[in-house]
Amino acid sequence: MSKVFINGTDFMNMVLSGANVLHSNVEKINSLNVFPVPDGDTGTNMNMTLTSGIEYIQSKSSDHIGEMAEAFSKGLLMGARGNSGVILSQLFRGFTKAVQERNEINVVQFAAALQQGVDTAYQAVVKPIEGTILTVAKESAKHALFISHQTDQVIELLEEVISEAKQSLARTPDLLPVLKQAGVVDSGGQGLVFIYQGFIEALKGNFHVDNEINHTDSQQITTNKPKPAQSSIATEDITHFYDMEFFIHLSKEVIFDESVLRKKLAEIGDSIVLIPDDDFVKVHVHSNSPGDVLNLTIRYGELTRLHIQNMRDQHREIVEEAGSIQENETFNEIDETSVEPNLEPKTFGMVTVSSGEGISDVFRSIGVDYVLFGGQTMNPSTEDLVKAVESIHAKYVFILPNNSNIILAAQQAKDLIEDKEVIVIPSKTIPQGLSAALALQDMNDSDENEKIMNQAIQDVHSGCVTIAIRDSQMNGISINEGDYLGIQENQIVTASNEIVDTSKELLKQMITPDNEMLTVFTGESVIVQHTDLLIQFVEEFYPDIEIEVIEGGQPIYDYIFSVE
DSSP, rough: OOOEEHHHHHHHHHHHHHHHHHHHHHHHHTEEEEEEEOOOOOHHHHHHHHHHHHHTTOOOOOSSSHHHHHHHHHHHHHHBBHHHHHHHHHHHHHHHHTTTTTTOOOOHHHHHHHHHHHHHHHOOOOSOOOTHHHHHHHHHHHHHHHHTTOOHHHHHHHHHHHHHHHHHHHHHHHHOOOOOOOOOOHHHHHHHHHHHHHHHHHHTOOOOOOGGSSSSHHHOOTTTOOOGGGGOOOGGGGGSSSSEEEEEEOOOTTTOOHHHHHHHTTTTTTEEEEEEEEEEEEEEEEOOOOOHHHHHHTTTEEEEEEEEEHHHHHHHHHHHGGGGGHSSEEEEEEOOOOOOOSSSSSSEEEEEEESHHHHHHHHHTOOEEEEESSSSSOOBBHHHHHHHHHOOOEEEEEOOOOOOTTHHHHHHHHHHHOOSEEOOOOOOOOHHHHHHHHHTTSOOOHHHHHHHHHHHHHHOOOEEEEEEEOEEEETEEOOOTTTTEEEEEEEEEEEESHHHHHHHHEEEEEEOOOOOOOEEEEEEOOHHHHHHHHHHHHHHHOOTEEEEEEEEEOSOEEEEEEEE
């Protein structure tokens, strides 16, 4: 099959097919995550990121590849989840910059776009790590540049790209010892190879686009969510009960002023989120006057993709279907603080990520404004973080990701917000996030708070206990499926087939004579007798340690320990 140029329609078919192939291999990608713990979600994150991109591109129809790539890039940007999802969004952000003015591209331009994507992704990552999706993208793009001078056939070029990507993927264990130790290749790199394979299937004309791919997997993945806070409030307490979300495609004849629109929306609603981009604005607002909202916004351009829901109806269903609350709840809406538009903004606000209702309650009790559900198994998207920050009426908002896989999305969210200063504190664990939140002082300025919050995450020691999902060898420890793993600062330090023994050994390695405080967050499946045995152990061998036990309610991790 001969193919010298690809246009917008070709590009749309390529990304649909790429998303389809990746969607079919999500579990395979998840299984490549290095740690043998049940939090492997690279495939899930990439799939949900692509799903967001697909949602955007399917709203357009154009043979102009620049227009289609731009729509896809915007969708990826908003839906990016996890490190691999964010890097994927940056790869296509750079790709889009290279093709945005073109109706169609040839092999030379295609290869150059791949390279610009790589350049953009590397610039976005503070400390690029070789042996990851970055390496696979870089080496395959470099090979594309080389091959592009030897052929004018796009399919031939892409076959070479895939071949090099597979070879690069196979070399990732040589670059990252942790991959070699686990006997796997990089999961994000594998995801990228699947996407490229989908590309070429589309160009060859033998692919089937699964329409179900538009449906996010969030419902499948959030079955372990804690009971939603919505069930504890009365339906009548929902004062603005029409939940509205839509896009404004900005008219070139009208000057859009975000602050003006925000102020006017605040007069008739709350929970206002505006996400402006080059030629569109995403609008979210709760109001009792949907007609007024539409009349107010339509003056700026054409309104599309309108979703209006009655939240009182939704709430009644939640209350009535308590048994299925966890499966039906909308992701990442555990806690939302309404904006008080008539008040002066406070100086500081905080957004954090929590995986258990008990832990979320602790965050709220120490002043965190917005708690997103997520963490180990479900990373919030860039858009989720943007919405959370936008809902806080404060001059400065600190984001506490509490997971290394959410930090990039948090930094990306920071770049999208212009009306307030966002500061990302790179907390990688729940104890670090709690320690940082406690360190915030209203009497300090933002720079001083950033400094002491960063210091706080260094002063706390984090540990957790969970179950191995496969046989493995890590750090010289032989691990069998079903063993309990003791993890200290993201490193497996002990394992056994008994939860109390594993927990005791982990605490032995965590507690030093200088420590004064141990906080134990119990998971949703923990047996009380096991916790009692642990407390007895600490009281006997570390009598000077003060112990606090909190029902964290987190899934997956039976215990989370914080030692200070």
